[in-house]
Amino acid sequence: MTPFGEAVRGLRAERGITLKAMACDLQISAAYLSALEHGRKGRPSRALLIQVCEYFGIIWDDAEALERAARLSHPRVVVDTSGLGPRATELANRMARSMRHLSPATVEAMHRLLDAAERPRPGRRRAAAAPVAKPETAEAG
Numbered sequence: 001m002t003p004f005g006e007a008v009r010g011l012r013a014e015r016g017i018t019l020k021a022m023a024c025d026l027q028i029s030a031a032y033l034s035a036l037e038h039g040r041k042g043r044p045s046r047a048l049l050i051q052v053c054e055y056f057g058i059i060w061d062d063a064e065a066l067e068r069a070a071r072l073s074h075p076r077v078v079v080d081t082s083g084l085g086p087r088a089t090e091l092a093n094r095m096a097r098s099m100r101h102l103s104p105a106t107v108e109a110m111h112r113l114l115d116a117a118e119r120p121r122p123g124r125r126r127a128a129a130a131p132v133a134k135p136e137t138a139e140a141g
Contacts, residue, residue, distance in 0.1 A: 002073035004044060005037035007066055011056050026051050039075040 001009075012022055019037070023030040028048070035041040044052070049070050053063045079096070081089040102110075 001037065002039040002043075002075055003069035004066070004073035005039055007069045008033075008052060009037050011058075015056070022055070026055060039073070042075065043070045043073045 011017075012019065019033055020030045023033040026033070026048070032041065036044055049067060053059070053066060058066060079092040081092050
């Protein structure tokens with residue numbers, strides 16, 4: 001499941017809306033909506049994201065949170081380490097090999113490490129970060 005899929009599923013559950021009913025209302029197939037929720041499809045289009053926000057009446061911070069979830073919901077990512085040191089390349093390869101075997105607690109600990117690294121420190125300007133992960137450009141289907 002992706003962050004976007006988890007969010008949409010939670011919103012549907014809160015409101016008692018079935019996947020089939022939501023898909024019908026958005027004029028998309030239930031199979032596609034299910035694939036989005038389960039991470040079998042990449043992130044939703046901008047137009048669909050806007051439709052989902054309108055469908056649930058989501059605005060402001062909640063809409064930004066859903067948009068962020070959508071941005072972080074590509075189930076297959078490519079990490080470009082060209083130009084980085086060998087340890088960065090090693091880390092990317094180890095992550096790719098180990099991801100399926102990490103415990104939820106380890107995943108959360110890694111999120112905390114990344115969150116701390118991304119926070120600007122007082123008195124220091126944050127340098128523009130090079131893209132670390134990007135979606136694959138060719139999707140099947």
